[in-house]
Every structure is written in structure tokens, then in C-alpha cells.
Amino acid sequence: MSVVVALLVGVLASVGTWLILQHTLTRVVLGLGLFANAANLLVLAAGGPPAEAPIIGRDGPFNDPVPQALVLTSIVIGLAVITFLLAVAYRSWTIDGNDQVEDDIEDRRLAAEERARKGTRG
Amino acid sequence: MPILLLVIVPFVVAAAVLAPGGRVGRGAFWVAALTMAGVLAVLLAGAPGILDGEVDQESLTWVGDLGLTLAFRVDGFGLFMAVIVSGIGLLVFTYSSAYFRGHHGGASRPDVGRIAGLLLAFGASMLGLVLANGFFTLFLFWELTSVTSFLLIGIDDRRVAARAAAQRALLVTGLGGLALLAGLVLLGQQSGTTTLSGLIANPPDGTITTVALVLVLTGAFAKSAQFPFHFWLPGAMAAPTPVSAYLHSATMVKAGIVLIARLAPAFATVGPWRPLVVGAGAASLLLGGFRALREQDAKLALAHGTVSQLGLLVILVGIGEPELTYAGTAMILAHALFKAALFLVVGIVDHQTNTRDMRRLAGLGRLLPGLAVIGGLAALSMAAVIPTFGFVAKEAGLHGLLELEGMGAGTVALVAVVLGSVLTVAYSVRIFDGVFLRGVATSTATGVRMEPAPIDPARVHHPRPTFLVSPAVLAALSVLFGLAAARVGEVIAEVAGSLDPKSADKHLVLWPGLGPALGISVATWVVGAATAEVLRRRSRGRDPRPVAATRVYAWCFDGLMRGARRVTGVVQSGSLPVYLGVILLTLLAGLGYGAAKGFPDWTDLPFADSGVEIVLAIATGALALAVIGARRRFTSALLVGGSGYGLALLFLAYGAPDLAVTQFLVETLIIVMFFLVLQHLPDRFRPPPSWAPKALRIGLSVAVGVMVTVFALAVTAGREAPSAGSxxxxxxxxxxxxxxxxxxxxxxxxxxxxxxxxxxxxxxxxxxxxxxxxxxxxxxxxxxxxxxxxxxxxxxxxxxxxxxxxxxxxxxxxxxxxxxxxxxxxxxxxxxxxxxxxxxxxxxxxxxxxxxxxxxxxxxxxxxxxxxxxxxxxxxxxxxxxxxxxxxxxxxxxxxxxxxxxxxxxxxxxxxxxxxxxxxxxxxxxxxxxxxxxxxxxxxxxxxxxxxxxxxxxxxxxxxxxxxxxxx
Known part of the structure; x- marks a missing residue:
């Protein structure tokens, strides 16, 4: 893969990470999408340099079909994941009127108890 | 012999009984009894051949590549145990049909079908266990008995005590099972075989074998309620009495004994084997005996007595001497007969009087003389009084122990067995006296000792004669086998001979002749009876405090829960960004580790493959970067979609038209879907929350981007493998x-x-x-x-x-x-x-x-x-x-x-x-x-x-x- 493509993979992953680290579920979803795009490009480009599409009858050399098949699968699964997360965002919206990723209350309760116990002891 | 069918058919019947849920009544016990009768008939039909020394084997390959097969083997000992399991099962099932009949002919409890199905499933598991030859077959059925035992102890799942007892039993026997598995895996690796018969034929040695044997013994001790794991057994008495009689006295708790008996002839001389076996056995023998002398509940007293008797069995079969192996085999049978009989008798008492408390039963023998005779015969066998089978087996054991010379463990064992026998006689007398004759003294509120009042005849319902059949059969066999000691001894010789060929020439006698063994027996009768009388006179009828081991267990259990809560509190902060941050940091660490090991030279890589590529990459990247600044949801979605389109074109340039088409379509649909969902959501983002400093988030994002880029370059430059798809x-x-x-x-x-x-x-x-x-x-x-x-x-x-x-x-x-x-x-x-x-x-x-x-x-x-x-x-x-x-x-x-x-x-x-x-x-x-x-x-x-x-x-x-x- 060329340096430009490698840099693009890095930029997509970087922006994806930034969005994933937000509290708004919509942004997290978009971040996951960008991160998935970065990974797809990485897998395809790692398979070999640009070449002819692997369709028999055309003049080679062909681009490796296996990474292509993997990435195609990944794209469609990505669609399903994003759709599902959007449904979660929607559900979250109907519950509390926003799509913020809230902290897990049960976990926070446990952690708070733990802190309180430590405090009383020490 | 159709071994697989013997094991599988009862499981199938059990499933059929359990499947309809609560609609099955007491008739289910008759189905179960018929099943067990069939199993018993098949076993007895094949018995002559097996006892002549034939060995039947059957196996069913499960995962052949891993050497996982269901391997069964019927030899004399396997047959012997299977007959006990199915025979006692048959009697317990017929008994249960009457036991679970409501009082005064009222409706029986609603879960009888479940009890019957689970009991039968347990019986099938136990059959599999005693006939198993493969290590993993043994483990599988071992754990199945633990699970069915758990379900049966906790059958009254609305009672906290029953649930706690079931959990305790499962945790102790289950953890023991894991130790057993670890030991078996080690033994398998050491010996190169995964069958018990192969292991015993060529026993390995060395340190690892020793460790493995300690693990196996741990599992066996846990299962057979040996010190220090004995405490789960009294708790298991929360189960209905037929369950206790079947699982927790006659069969399941014998699983550890069975395993020890099979391994002892080959491994008894390995370092810690005899000290462990004699130590745990002696401790259980004495501890159980003492506890049995203090309980006021007849069933609990019997349970502690079982711990004690199991200790005796561990000593006898564990030492690995032919004479003792022989005596131990006889003792397994004797114990199964008299202990099951006594449990069933106590079950009848409980059923007819609504109590098992010996402080409230004084004079019951006069009201129920038939039951008292049955209980008395079984108690005589437990106390090893002539002419019962218990006496015959105990004499053989004493004889064998006396003949051990120059073995330190043997001396300890002899002393423990003699003391234990005194205790056994004492608690046998106490339980019989307490249930049927004079009762156990009680005390007033001010602590003044008083004799119990005789039980009110109006509170005693007379049992139907059919209710007495099962315990009567067991008690009668306890005496008949004693009278026919020589003939039974010949069969036992064949059985024990399959454990240790040198046991095959031993025999049993009813009259041992005047000698030290008989002298010891007579002494234990006298001292034991006197002890019982002395203790009775001094007893104030207080309930004993819980066993110390139970408190240790509770302390460990609470500690585990506290530890789990502490770990959860630290590890699970409950914040998604923190979790994601940890995942990303792990990604960075993984990539960083790879990078630290050095990377290939990427200076030869082209800057770009074509001019189009540069343009597309810049457009795609710029659109993605623009998302960072976007404040509106829909704008963000459109920018991401645009970036995705750019990527689709890049795919096309790479020679991947299928990907390009799919990517175009997917990005379009995602935009549509965002549009639809965003109709419901607010337009703009809220200001970002301050869960972490902005600098940290920026640093993490940039670090991930840099690392991924470096990784991409290294992967390309370092590639050596040819195309995967040519x-x-x-x-x-x-x-x-x-x-x-x-x-x-x-x-x-x-x-x-x-x-x-x-x-x-x-x-x-x-x-x-x-x-x-x-x-x-x-x-x-x-x-x-x-x-x-x-x-x-x-x-x-x-x-x-x-x-x-x-x-x-x-x-x-x-x-x-x-x-x-x-x-x-x-x-x-x-x-x-x-x-x-x-x-x-x-x-x-x-x-x-x-x-x-x-x-x-x-x-x-x-x-x-x-x-x-x-x-x-x-x-x-x-x-x-x-x-x-x-x-x-x-x-x-x-x-x-x-x-x-x-x-x-x-x-x-x-x-x-x-x-x-x-x-x-x-x-x-x-x-x-x-x-x-x-x-x-x-x-x-x-x-x-x-x-x-x-x-x-x-x-x-x-x-x-x-x-x-x-x-x-």
C-alpha cells in the first residue's frame, strides 16, 4: 500500500476514535462507521497494490479476491451494526429524551459502595 | 451386557418423567421403580459371567480427535456397585410412592414428578459413574451426580436453608470435581492412557503423579464428605428423606470410595497416599461419631454417622492391602443396606409423627413395634453386633488391620477404627433408644434436665404395611447376609478380586473364632453401650452448635463475594468512554509491542499508486476530519457518508468493483437511516461532557491514528507470503x-x-x-x-x-x-x-x-x-x-x-x-x-x-x- 493510503487509514481511524470517545450515541455510531472504513481499507490495501478486478476473462494480474470478499462481508455487517446502534439510540431517546451514553448505574453503585467502604476503613 | 443402554435408558425415562412438568403424580415413582427393576434384572442376568472373571466393555466415540469417548467397563466391582445402585434405587422408589402420599390420604406435594424424575436421573448418573472406565466419562457422570444432588437437596426451593445447603453441597462437590478433573488430566498425560483399567495396569510414578493423586483424593474426599469437606453432608439432609437415603447414604457419597478403591491397589504405596487416606478417614470416623452423639434430630444424627462410616470405608479400601480391600468391599454393601434402611425408617417416623426430634418421640416403639424391629435390626448391623452383616464385615476389617505389621499408618488406622467403633455402637444405641424407647432427655427453660414425656398416641398415624416393605427388605438382608456370610463372602471375593487379584482368595465368616478381633468387637459393644448410657444421663437435650467447618466455609464464601464486589467496583467503572479508552489503549499497547520489536524497511514503498489516489485520499480524509467540527447531527452524518463515497471510489481504483458498489449502496442507506432516526432526535449535539480532559482524548485519537498508519506501512513492507487468493x-x-x-x-x-x-x-x-x-x-x-x-x-x-x-x-x-x-x-x-x-x-x-x-x-x-x-x-x-x-x-x-x-x-x-x-x-x-x-x-x-x-x-x-x- 502506498504511503498516502496508509495515511488515510490513520486519519480515518483517528477521527473514528475521537468520535467513539464522545458521550453522544449518534457520534459514537458515526465513529464506529469511520473506524470500520479505516479497517476495510487497511485489509484491502494490505492485500496488494491496485490491480485488475479478479474477474476471469480480464487481463491480469488480479487484485487478491480473498481480502475483497472479507471486506465485502465487513461492509454489510457494518451496516447491520450501525442500524442496530441507531435503534439503540432511538430507544435511549424515548427513555430519557436524549441519546447520551449514560453510565451504568449498577456499576457506578458498586464502585461508589467500594469507595465508601474504603473511606470508612481508612 | 448392553452397558450403554443400561445407562441411557434410565436417562431417557427420567427425561420423559420430567418433561410434562408438574402434571406427573406419584405414579412416576412406579415408572422409575420399573426402570430400575429392569436395570437390576439385566445386571443380575449378566452377573454369573462377570463374577467368573469376564469383563464387558463398550464405548461410544464422542470427539475422536481429542480421545474423548464414553468408555464403560463392567468388571466384578462395577457390577457390584451397579447392583447396589439399582437395587437400593428400586427399593427407594417403591418406598417414595408411599412417602410422598399426603397425610390422611390428602393430596401429595405438587413436585413429586420432579423429585421422581431427578431421582431417576441421579440413578442413571450413578450407574454411569460406577461403570465408567474412561477418565472423562467418569468425570462427566461424577458431575452429573453433583448436579442432580444439588437439585434434589434444593427441591424445597422456597426455603432459604434448603437453597443454602444445596449451594454448599454443589460448591464443595463441584470444586472437588474440578480437582478430580485436574488430577485425571495429569494422570492421563503421565500414563498415556485415559482409561482407569489402563492406568491401573501400568501405574506411572514421579512427582507429577503424586500431585495428580493428591488432586484425585481431594475430589474423592469432597464427594464422600471426608474431613475437612464433611460439612456439606448434614446440610444435605434438607432433602426429602428418600433422597437422603439414596444419595447421601447409600450411593452418591460412595463415589469417592469407589474411586479410591479402584486406585488404591496400584497407588497405595505412593508417598502421601496412605497418610492422606488414613488421616482423612480417621478424622472423619471420629468427628462424625462424636457429632452423631450430640444431634437431637434422628436424621442429622444418622447423617453424621454416615460421615463416620464413610471414614471407615476410606481407611479400609484406601490402605490398599488385599485383606482390607476385601473387607472394605463387604463393608460398602453392609453400609448401603443398614444405612438406607435406617434412613427409610426415620422417614417413616417423620411421616407418621411429623417429627424426627428424639426429645419428642419417647415410647414410639410400643406404638409401632414392627417399625421398631426393622430399625433395631438395621441398628444392630450398624453397631456391628453378631450375627448381622455389619458384624461380619467389621470383623474382616479388624482382622485385616491387626495383620498389618510395621506400617505406621496401619497402627493409626487400627486405633481410629477401634475408637470409631465404640462411638458407632454408642450412637447406634442412642439413636434406637432415642427414636423407639426412652427418647432423649430435654431441659426446661431454666436449664433443668428432665426426662421426655411419652409421645401422645393420637399424634402417631399407623403406616400402611406397604410403606414398611423397603426398609424391611434392607434390614432383613442385613441379617440374612450375616447368617449366610460364607456364601456372600464367595461373591465378595470375586468382586474384590477385580480390584486386587490378591483379594480373590479371602472369605467371610459369621463366627470368627475366639481371637483378638472378636475381643475388640465385644469390647466395643460393652464400652459403646455404656458410653451411650452415661451420655444419656448427662444429656440436657441442647441442640449442638454448627460445625466449625461450616463457619470456615461461610467465611471463605463471604470473602469470595466481598472480593468479587471489590474487583467489580474497581474494574467496572460503568462509563462507556472509559471502557472504550481501555480497549483502545490495549490496541495501542499491542501495536506498540509489535513496533518495539522492530519494523521492516518501508522506504521503498511508493508515495502514491496514482494521481487519482492522492485526490481521493485527500477528499476522503478531509470529509472525515470535517466531522470533528460539525455541531449538527445531520451534518455529521452527511460528512461521514461523503467520506464513505470517497472510499468507494478508492475501492474502484484498487480493482474492487464489488466493494465499490456495495460501499456506495451502504453509505446511501446509512444516510437515509440516519435521516429517519434523526427526525426523532434533537438537531444539535449537547456540549461534550467532561468525563476526561480534552487533551487526553485528542492524544488518544492521534496516537491511534499514528499507530494504525505505522502498522499499515509495516504490514505492507514486511509482507513475504504470496497472495492468498491465487x-x-x-x-x-x-x-x-x-x-x-x-x-x-x-x-x-x-x-x-x-x-x-x-x-x-x-x-x-x-x-x-x-x-x-x-x-x-x-x-x-x-x-x-x-x-x-x-x-x-x-x-x-x-x-x-x-x-x-x-x-x-x-x-x-x-x-x-x-x-x-x-x-x-x-x-x-x-x-x-x-x-x-x-x-x-x-x-x-x-x-x-x-x-x-x-x-x-x-x-x-x-x-x-x-x-x-x-x-x-x-x-x-x-x-x-x-x-x-x-x-x-x-x-x-x-x-x-x-x-x-x-x-x-x-x-x-x-x-x-x-x-x-x-x-x-x-x-x-x-x-x-x-x-x-x-x-x-x-x-x-x-x-x-x-x-x-x-x-x-x-x-x-x-x-x-x-x-x-x-x-x-
């Missing part, structure tokens, strides 16, 4: 009949992966439909509460018109009306030609879905209404087609997903090649269409969403407290 290119046309290798890979070479993938898609669709469905129902209810009547058709109609007007555009409407059907045709064409040219099921499905979406945008929601045809149905149909195509070759003797290629010659067109995997792709297409439409149908704004709400579609929900904050 093989596919060569085979594509011949084997799969397709020219588009990517598509052929998806539907043929790696078709099974695709099948899994589309299943995931279907699951996601179901998830979306249900999540949104729940949310909608809730909102509708909220609106109803707000006073808007959804049943008013006029309000709905006007809302529907409003909704459609919002999307209507003359141009769009006109063009899409013609375009949508055309798109549908294109979709089918793209899917069909996919095998030989770019396209395929995924692309076809997405285009088809896009056609419907276009129709929706033009027409409003009427173009597809979830009420007309559920898109989820399409998901099912698509998956069904794909699975059918995948499975069909199996019917014709082919392999999963094997392609069939037909050539047909329709007129005009000429030759057309049909490939079965194209049908598979059709299934994919239908499914993908269904998935996308399901999601769209779910997200589409329904009229009811708008009813009562006015204004822009992108406005927040009414009554939303955050509305003020988001509209600025």
Missing part, C-alpha cells in the same frame, strides 16, 4: 462455475462464512424491529396519557397527510414512480449476473431496498407499510433459501454448499449455464432486502408520532426537559 482464481471457473472470483468466494469457497454472516444480519434486523417496537409502544402510551386519542381516524388521517406533504416533491414523485420499478429490475439483474461480473446478492438486495426507499420518499409511508407485509418475513425467506441451497447437496451425498452446475439450452438465447450457488445468492439478496426494509419500516415516522406534535420534523419530543438546551 488458488481461488484458478479454481473459480472449473469448480464453482463463476467468473467473478470475489462473488464465487462469497457464495461458494467461503459460503459457510456468508451463511453465518447473513444470519447475523437477520438477528440484527430482529433486534432493531423489537427495540424500536418497544420504544414506539411506550411513546404511544405516553401520548395517550397526554390526552391525544389515537383511535380518532380523522386526527390520524390529517397527521398522515401532513407527514406525506413534508416529503412530497413533484419532481421526485414523478421520477421515482418510474424509477422504482426500474431499480427493482436492475437489482435482480445485478444479483443474477454477480456470479460472472461485479454485482451479487448483497448489491442486488441493497438496490432493491433503495428502490423501495425511493418509493417511500415519493409516496409517503404508504408505499410500504409494516402492516401489509412484514419485512422480517423477507429475512426469514431469504435465510430459508440460503440454508436450503446449502443443505440440499447433503441429501444427495454431497458436502455442505457443494455447487451443482447445469447447462440448459433454451431456444433463441443458446446455452445458459445455471449454478446452484446463484440460488444461494438469491437468498442473500432477499435477506438483505428484508433487513434494510425492516430497519426502515421501524425508523419511519408514523402518523402517531406526529399526532399532537406540531412544527418541524427535526424537533425534539414534546415535554422533553432537554428541549430548551438543544434548540439553541
Amino acid at each position: 488458488d481461488y482464481v484458478e479454481r473459480s471457473l472449473d469448480e464453482a462455475g463463476g467468473k467473478n472470483v470475489v462473488n464465487v468466494t462469497l457464495v461458494d469457497f467461503r459460503g459457510f462464512d456468508t451463511l453465518g454472516e447473513i444470519t447475523v444480519l437477520g438477528v440484527a434486523a430482529i433486534g432493531v424491529v423489537n427495540l424500536v417496537g418497544v420504544a414506539r409502544r411506550e411513546q404511544r402510551r405516553k401520548r395517550l396519557l397526554d390526552g391525544i386519542d389515537l383511535s380518532d381516524p380523522e386526527a390520524l388521517d390529517s397527521a398522515d397527510r401532513d407527514a406525506r406533504r413534508r416529503f412530497r416533491s413533484i419532481v421526485l414523485s414523478t421520477t421515482s414512480r418510474g424509477l422504482a420499478p426500474m431499480l427493482a429490475v436492475v437489482a435482480v439483474y445485478v444479483a443474477a449476473r454477480g456470479h460472472n461480473a461485479p454485482g451479487g446478492g448483497f448489491a442486488g438486495g441493497l438496490i432493491l431496498a433503495a428502490a423501495v426507499v425511493l418509493g417511500y420518499l415519493a409516496e409517503g409511508r404508504r408505499s410500504f407499510s409494516p402492516r401489509r407485509a412484514s419485512p422480517l418475513l423477507l429475512v426469514g425467506v431469504g435465510l430459508g433459501i440460503a440454508v436450503a441451497v446449502a443443505v440440499t447437496p447433503l441429501l444427495f451425498g454431497g458436502t455442505l454448499l457443494e455447487s451443482a452446475i447445469w447447462k440448459v439450452h433454451p431456444p433463441v438465447i443458446g446455452e445458459v449455464k445455471l449454478v446452484s450457488s446463484a440460488l444461494f445468492d438469491l437468498g442473500v439478496m432477499v435477506l438483505v432486502t428484508g433487513v434494510v426494509l425492516s430497519a426502515l419500516a421501524a425508523f419511519v415516522r408514523e402518523p402517531s408520532d406526529d399526532a399532537g406534535a406540531s412544527g418541524s420534523a427535526l424537533e425534539g419530543a414534546p415535554g422533553d426537559p432537554s428541549r430548551e438546551g438543544v434548540s439553541g
Whole structure:
């Protein structure tokens, strides 16, 4: 893969990470999408340099079909994941009127108890 | 002998009994009894041959590559144990039928069917355990007995005490089972065999073997309630009495004894074996005896007595001397007979008087003389009084122990057995006296000792004669086997001979002749009876405190729970960004580790493959970067989509047209879906919360980007392996009949992966439909509460018109009306030609879905209404087609997903090649269409969403407290 493509993979992953680290579920979803795009490009480009599409009858050399098949699968699964997360965002919206990723209350309760116990002891 | 059937049939019957739930009555016990009678008959029919030294083996391969087989073997000892399991089972089941009859002929408890089924399942597990030869077969049935025991102890699942006792028993025996498994794995590696018979034939030695044996003994001690694991057994008495008689005295607790008996002849001389066996056995023997002398509850006293007797058995079979192995085998039988009989007798007492407390039973023997005789005979055998079988077995044991010379462990064992026998006589006398004769003294509130009042005859219901049959049979056998000691001894010799050939020439006698062994026995009778009398006179009838080991267990258990809570409190902060941060840091650490080990030289890599690539990369990257600054949700979604389009073009430049097509379609659909969902959500993002410093988040993002770039360069520069897919290119046309290798890979070479993938898609669709469905129902209810009547058709109609007007555009409407059907045709064409040219099921499905979406945008929601045809149905149909195509070759003797290629010659067109995997792709297409439409149908704004709400579609929900904050 060329340096430009490698840099693009890095930029997509970087922006994806930034969005994933937000509290708004919509942004997290978009971040996951960008991160998935970065990974797809990485897998395809790692398979070999640009070449002819692997369709028999055309003049080679062909681009490796296996990474292509993997990435195609990944794209469609990505669609399903994003759709599902959007449904979660929607559900979250109907519950509390926003799509913020809230902290897990049960976990926070446990952690708070733990802190309180430590405090009383020490 | 049909060993597999012997084990499997009872399981099948048990499943049949359990399956109908609570509708099965006490008749289930008769079914179970018949099953056990059948097993017993088969065993007895095969007995003569087995006792002559034949060995039957059967196995069923499970995972051959891992050497996992269900391996069974019937030798003399296996047969002996199986007869005990099925024989006692038969008696316990017939007894249970009467035991679970309600008082005064009233209704029996509702869960009798469950008890019967579980008891039978336990019996089947126990049969498997005693006949198992393979290590993992043994472990499997070992754990099955633990699980059925857990379920039976906790059968009264509304009682806290029963649940706690069941949990305790499961944890102790289950952890013991894990130790056993570890030991067996080590033994298997040391010996190179995974069967008990192979292990005993060629016992390994060395340190690892020693460790393995300690682990195995730990498991056996836990199962057989030996010190320090003895405490679970008294708690297990929470189970109904037939369960206690069967599992916790006669059979399951013998599992450890069985294992020790099998291994002892081969391993008794290994370092810690004898000290451990004698130590644990002696401690249990004495501790159990003492505890049995203090309990006021007859059943609990018997339970402690069982711990004590099991200690005796561990000593006898564990020392590994032929004489003792022989005596131990006889003792297993004696104990099974008298202890089961005593439990059943106590069960009858409990059933007829509603109490087992010996302080309240004084004088019961006069009211129920028959029961007292049965109990008395069994107690005589327990106390090892001549002429019972208990006496015969104990004499043989004492004789063997006296003959041990120069063995330190032997001396300790002898002393322990003698002291234990005194205790045994004492508690046998005490229990019989307490239940049937004088009772146990009690004390007043001020602590003054007083004799118990005789039981009120009105409180005693006379048992039916049939209720007494089972304990009577067991007690009678205890005496008859003693009288026929010589004949029984011959059979025992064959049984013990299969454990240790040197045991085969031993024999049993009723009259041992005057000698030290008899002297010891007589002394134990006298001292034991005197001890019982002394203790009775001093007893104040207080309930004993809980066993110390129980407190230790409770302390450990609480500690475990505290530790788990502490770890959870630290590890699970409950904040998603923190979790994601940890995941990303792990990613960085992994990549960093790789980078630290040095990377290949990438200076030779080209800066760019073409000028187009540079332009596309800059555009894609810039659009992605622009998302960071976007403050509106929809803008963000559009920017991400645009970046995705750029990526699609880049795919095209790479020679991946299939990917490009799919990526275009997916990005488009994602934008549409975002648009639909964002109608419900506020327009702008809230200001980001301050869960972590902005600098940290920026640093993490940049670090991930840099690391991924470095990784990408290193992967490319360091590549040495050839193309993975060149093989596919060569085979594509011949084997799969397709020219588009990517598509052929998806539907043929790696078709099974695709099948899994589309299943995931279907699951996601179901998830979306249900999540949104729940949310909608809730909102509708909220609106109803707000006073808007959804049943008013006029309000709905006007809302529907409003909704459609919002999307209507003359141009769009006109063009899409013609375009949508055309798109549908294109979709089918793209899917069909996919095998030989770019396209395929995924692309076809997405285009088809896009056609419907276009129709929706033009027409409003009427173009597809979830009420007309559920898109989820399409998901099912698509998956069904794909699975059918995948499975069909199996019917014709082919392999999963094997392609069939037909050539047909329709007129005009000429030759057309049909490939079965194209049908598979059709299934994919239908499914993908269904998935996308399901999601769209779910997200589409329904009229009811708008009813009562006015204004822009992108406005927040009414009554939303955050509305003020988001509209600025």
C-alpha cells in the first residue's frame, strides 16, 4: 500500500476514535462507521497494490479476491451494526429524551459502595 | 451386557418423567421403580459371567480427535456397585410412592414428578459413574451426580436453608470435581492412557503423579464428605428423606470410595497416599461419631454417622492391602443396606409423627413395634453386633488391620477404627433408644434436665404395611447376609478380586473364632453401650452448635463475594468512554509491542499508486476530519457518508468493483437511516461532557491514528507470503462455475462464512424491529396519557397527510414512480449476473431496498407499510433459501454448499449455464432486502408520532426537559 493510503487509514481511524470517545450515541455510531472504513481499507490495501478486478476473462494480474470478499462481508455487517446502534439510540431517546451514553448505574453503585467502604476503613 | 443402554435408558425415562412438568403424580415413582427393576434384572442376568472373571466393555466415540469417548467397563466391582445402585434405587422408589402420599390420604406435594424424575436421573448418573472406565466419562457422570444432588437437596426451593445447603453441597462437590478433573488430566498425560483399567495396569510414578493423586483424593474426599469437606453432608439432609437415603447414604457419597478403591491397589504405596487416606478417614470416623452423639434430630444424627462410616470405608479400601480391600468391599454393601434402611425408617417416623426430634418421640416403639424391629435390626448391623452383616464385615476389617505389621499408618488406622467403633455402637444405641424407647432427655427453660414425656398416641398415624416393605427388605438382608456370610463372602471375593487379584482368595465368616478381633468387637459393644448410657444421663437435650467447618466455609464464601464486589467496583467503572479508552489503549499497547520489536524497511514503498489516489485520499480524509467540527447531527452524518463515497471510489481504483458498489449502496442507506432516526432526535449535539480532559482524548485519537498508519506501512513492507487468493482464481471457473472470483468466494469457497454472516444480519434486523417496537409502544402510551386519542381516524388521517406533504416533491414523485420499478429490475439483474461480473446478492438486495426507499420518499409511508407485509418475513425467506441451497447437496451425498452446475439450452438465447450457488445468492439478496426494509419500516415516522406534535420534523419530543438546551 502506498504511503498516502496508509495515511488515510490513520486519519480515518483517528477521527473514528475521537468520535467513539464522545458521550453522544449518534457520534459514537458515526465513529464506529469511520473506524470500520479505516479497517476495510487497511485489509484491502494490505492485500496488494491496485490491480485488475479478479474477474476471469480480464487481463491480469488480479487484485487478491480473498481480502475483497472479507471486506465485502465487513461492509454489510457494518451496516447491520450501525442500524442496530441507531435503534439503540432511538430507544435511549424515548427513555430519557436524549441519546447520551449514560453510565451504568449498577456499576457506578458498586464502585461508589467500594469507595465508601474504603473511606470508612481508612 | 448392553452397558450403554443400561445407562441411557434410565436417562431417557427420567427425561420423559420430567418433561410434562408438574402434571406427573406419584405414579412416576412406579415408572422409575420399573426402570430400575429392569436395570437390576439385566445386571443380575449378566452377573454369573462377570463374577467368573469376564469383563464387558463398550464405548461410544464422542470427539475422536481429542480421545474423548464414553468408555464403560463392567468388571466384578462395577457390577457390584451397579447392583447396589439399582437395587437400593428400586427399593427407594417403591418406598417414595408411599412417602410422598399426603397425610390422611390428602393430596401429595405438587413436585413429586420432579423429585421422581431427578431421582431417576441421579440413578442413571450413578450407574454411569460406577461403570465408567474412561477418565472423562467418569468425570462427566461424577458431575452429573453433583448436579442432580444439588437439585434434589434444593427441591424445597422456597426455603432459604434448603437453597443454602444445596449451594454448599454443589460448591464443595463441584470444586472437588474440578480437582478430580485436574488430577485425571495429569494422570492421563503421565500414563498415556485415559482409561482407569489402563492406568491401573501400568501405574506411572514421579512427582507429577503424586500431585495428580493428591488432586484425585481431594475430589474423592469432597464427594464422600471426608474431613475437612464433611460439612456439606448434614446440610444435605434438607432433602426429602428418600433422597437422603439414596444419595447421601447409600450411593452418591460412595463415589469417592469407589474411586479410591479402584486406585488404591496400584497407588497405595505412593508417598502421601496412605497418610492422606488414613488421616482423612480417621478424622472423619471420629468427628462424625462424636457429632452423631450430640444431634437431637434422628436424621442429622444418622447423617453424621454416615460421615463416620464413610471414614471407615476410606481407611479400609484406601490402605490398599488385599485383606482390607476385601473387607472394605463387604463393608460398602453392609453400609448401603443398614444405612438406607435406617434412613427409610426415620422417614417413616417423620411421616407418621411429623417429627424426627428424639426429645419428642419417647415410647414410639410400643406404638409401632414392627417399625421398631426393622430399625433395631438395621441398628444392630450398624453397631456391628453378631450375627448381622455389619458384624461380619467389621470383623474382616479388624482382622485385616491387626495383620498389618510395621506400617505406621496401619497402627493409626487400627486405633481410629477401634475408637470409631465404640462411638458407632454408642450412637447406634442412642439413636434406637432415642427414636423407639426412652427418647432423649430435654431441659426446661431454666436449664433443668428432665426426662421426655411419652409421645401422645393420637399424634402417631399407623403406616400402611406397604410403606414398611423397603426398609424391611434392607434390614432383613442385613441379617440374612450375616447368617449366610460364607456364601456372600464367595461373591465378595470375586468382586474384590477385580480390584486386587490378591483379594480373590479371602472369605467371610459369621463366627470368627475366639481371637483378638472378636475381643475388640465385644469390647466395643460393652464400652459403646455404656458410653451411650452415661451420655444419656448427662444429656440436657441442647441442640449442638454448627460445625466449625461450616463457619470456615461461610467465611471463605463471604470473602469470595466481598472480593468479587471489590474487583467489580474497581474494574467496572460503568462509563462507556472509559471502557472504550481501555480497549483502545490495549490496541495501542499491542501495536506498540509489535513496533518495539522492530519494523521492516518501508522506504521503498511508493508515495502514491496514482494521481487519482492522492485526490481521493485527500477528499476522503478531509470529509472525515470535517466531522470533528460539525455541531449538527445531520451534518455529521452527511460528512461521514461523503467520506464513505470517497472510499468507494478508492475501492474502484484498487480493482474492487464489488466493494465499490456495495460501499456506495451502504453509505446511501446509512444516510437515509440516519435521516429517519434523526427526525426523532434533537438537531444539535449537547456540549461534550467532561468525563476526561480534552487533551487526553485528542492524544488518544492521534496516537491511534499514528499507530494504525505505522502498522499499515509495516504490514505492507514486511509482507513475504504470496497472495492468498491465487488458488481461488484458478479454481473459480472449473469448480464453482463463476467468473467473478470475489462473488464465487462469497457464495461458494467461503459460503459457510456468508451463511453465518447473513444470519447475523437477520438477528440484527430482529433486534432493531423489537427495540424500536418497544420504544414506539411506550411513546404511544405516553401520548395517550397526554390526552391525544389515537383511535380518532380523522386526527390520524390529517397527521398522515401532513407527514406525506413534508416529503412530497413533484419532481421526485414523478421520477421515482418510474424509477422504482426500474431499480427493482436492475437489482435482480445485478444479483443474477454477480456470479460472472461485479454485482451479487448483497448489491442486488441493497438496490432493491433503495428502490423501495425511493418509493417511500415519493409516496409517503404508504408505499410500504409494516402492516401489509412484514419485512422480517423477507429475512426469514431469504435465510430459508440460503440454508436450503446449502443443505440440499447433503441429501444427495454431497458436502455442505457443494455447487451443482447445469447447462440448459433454451431456444433463441443458446446455452445458459445455471449454478446452484446463484440460488444461494438469491437468498442473500432477499435477506438483505428484508433487513434494510425492516430497519426502515421501524425508523419511519408514523402518523402517531406526529399526532399532537406540531412544527418541524427535526424537533425534539414534546415535554422533553432537554428541549430548551438543544434548540439553541
